[in-house]
Amino acid sequence: ETGVTQSPTHLIKTRGQQVTLRCSSQSGHNTVSWYQQALGQGPQFIFQYYREEENGRGNFPPRFSGLQFPNYSSELNVNALELDDSALYLCASSLELGTGETQYFGPGTRLLVL
């Protein structure tokens, strides 16, 4: 069983640009969640997808958007990048949608916005 993978591992962008981060969930996992982890902080929930539909969103502006595909891959898109978007972005997959489901995290993508 393969774990959760993310690409790229590191990324440098400039303010105002757009970025797409990718995640490959564990096979069979229908739920994917994205988190933003600023330096020295705990992860903050961005949004969650279940069977390709958004199923909950945290306090992030609409320029953060996502997609989930039938092949257990997903994307996080961020438009109009701001300096404060610099962070580690983590995706996590789980088998189903239950509140107590274990979420399995990928290694993250570290984004630096200059």
Add this chain to the structure above:
Amino acid sequence: AQSVTQLDSQVPVFEEAPVELRCNYSSSVSVYLFWYVQYPNQGLQLLLKYLSGSTLVKGINGFEAEFNKSQTSFHLRKPSVHISDTAEYFCAVTYTGTASKLTFGTGTRLQVTL
């Protein structure tokens, strides 16, 4: 609002000594609690979780945690730490009806020395 408090940002401890990492959460009718560990440049790995039943939960790598509803706490303990336990530890909570969104504390850095 849902919140998790990890009062200790850093905990230094000698190898083979016991350790307790503290976690308190905002009260709710139904709550599920998790401890995750993050090693440098890696994603988060689940140590243990409490869903219901016995208040003492045993996890991987010799860690355990005790759920205390009256004190809204979920402290993590290990009777004898190893150098390899040096990492960042995050307490997290989910509440029913929140799309299994994990709300994390700010983390505790466990530093084990000889």
